[in-house]
Amino acid sequence: GAVVSQHPSRVICKSGTSVKIxxxxxxxxxxxxxWYRQFPKQSLMLMATSNEGSKATYEQGVEKxxxxxxxxxxxxxxxxxxxxHPEDSSFYICxxxxxxxxxxxxxxxTRLSVL
Amino acid sequence: xxxxxxxLFLSVREGDSSVINCTYTDSSxxxxxxxxxxxGAGLQLLTYIFSNMDMKQDQRLTVLLNKKDKHLSLRxxxxxxxxxxxxxxxxxxxxxxKLIFGQGTTLQVKP
Numbered sequence: 001g002a003v004v005s006q007h008p009s010r011v012i013c014k015s016g017t018s019v020k021i022x023x024x025x026x027x028x029x030x031x032x033x034x035w036y037r038q039f040p041k042q043s044l045m046l047m048a049t050s051n052e053g054s055k056a057t058y059e060q061g062v063e064k065x066x067x068x069x070x071x072x073x074x075x076x077x078x079x080x081x082x083x084x085h086p087e088d089s090s091f092y093i094c095x096x097x098x099x100x101x102x103x104x105x106x107x108x109x110t111r112l113s114v115l
Numbered sequence: 116x117x118x119x120x121x122x123l124f125l126s127v128r129e130g131d132s133s134v135i136n137c138t139y140t141d142s143s144x145x146x147x148x149x150x151x152x153x154x155g156a157g158l159q160l161l162t163y164i165f166s167n168m169d170m171k172q173d174q175r176l177t178v179l180l181n182k183k184d185k186h187l188s189l190r191x192x193x194x195x196x197x198x199x200x201x202x203x204x205x206x207x208x209x210x211x212x213k214l215i216f217g218q219g220t221t222l223q224v225k226p
Contacts, residue, residue: 001160034213043203043216044158093157095214102146102207104214106158 006107
């Protein structure tokens with residue numbers, strides 16, 4: 001199957017700092033990538049759809065100025081959590097559809113802890 | 116709206132079969148998926164089924180789809196301790212182009 005790489009796997013930061021998470025499709029191109037957030041013992045919550053070369057589409061209730069998404073190439077999308085606060089601590093997961101396929105492949109996730 | 120429901124917990128003995136059930140509401144779903152998530156990890160695609168299929172088998176995994184009842188199941192034969200994980204059912208919504216996930220079923224396999 002296709003491989004989606006997510007980096008870093010874990011980050012601990014102080015309140016008020018910004019954190020960037022990268023999501024790369026290693027062996028395929030992805031015009032669309034997705035960013036999810038997962039709270040402990042819960043399902044995945046879609047935050048936004050990242051579109052290559054255009055603005056991301058955010059789900060209702062997700063602050064676009066707080067969670068900046070950039071999809072500058074067909075293999076890379078980044079999520080920047082700006083001015084992170086403890087309530088932003090969570091597990092963030094990205095995914096991508098290879099073009100022409102109906103299968104979504106997931107990264108390994110990033111555990112963000114804001115102190 | 117679109118919704119996917121799963122039971123939250125299943126416990127089986129090693130060597131037994133496990134059956135995880137899922138119901139969905141979106142009749143426009145074209146693909147349905149089963150993902151596995153181990154602690155602290157991302158989601159691993161286990162298998163998927165196209166909506167015009169009734170059954171799909173892949174080694175120890177059997178997926179059954181009852182489109183009339185909008186019911187999907189995953190059977191794991193000869194369940195092993197390494198199968199302990201959370202299993203997510205998901206449907207591809209033709210209306211939104213997004214995946215809709217169930218709450219996840221925690222499978223506990225006892226030796």
